[in-house]
Amino acid sequence: MEWQEENDPRLPSKASWRNRCNALKRFGEDFEVTSIHKAKLTDLRKWRESLTYHQQHARRAEFNKFSNCLMAEGLSKLESNPFTTSDDRPCLLEKGKLSKKHQRLTLESYWTIYEKAEELGYEALQVAMGISRITTMRRADICELNKD
Structure with a gap:
């Protein structure tokens, strides 16, 4: 996160960046017991399935970058990025989008x-x-x- 802020000084002022940082911090808290560099795809799948569709969708791009960073630094045992949208590698699937339940305001x-x-x-x-x-x-x- 610090590296990204140093390389893009506009990030800290964006609400979306604060949301993405919070998502990464929560992810770290969820993986306090199982270190992320020891995590398997099944561990990540179990964690991801606990999120709603909107949480999964909003976090996908940032976690894709994060996973690429971990892999580039040799900090991940995974064969490929689990957050990729590519169909040729094992990845985590996104839940289906729920239909809207509320009526428009009259x-x-x-x-x-x-x-x-x-x-x-x-x-x-x-x-x-x-x-x-x-x-x-x-x-x-x-x-x-x-x-x-």
Whole structure:
């Protein structure tokens, strides 16, 4: 992680980088008993299957890089990178994506929430709701906006 931050100074300011660092730290904690350089594909499979589809999907690219790094340094007994998307080598498979279970917010519900936010004094929520309606920005993008 330090090497990546030294070679790309933009990384520390990105929320996605902090999430990836946390995922790697948790991975290290999960493999405290079984050292990663002694881990077998079955150990990694068992660990990966404990994650949800979204956790697996979000971590795949970073763990692919991490595994490549371990292999390049000779710190892995594995024959190939288990996080690769290549079909010609043994790898860890990703769970299937779940279908969405929730319904879209109706316009009536939207205005109910908007009015309740006013009653509770959540002006910022009303502003964010208005911005998202007009710009179709995601919630995370709206939270990143700065007041100039």
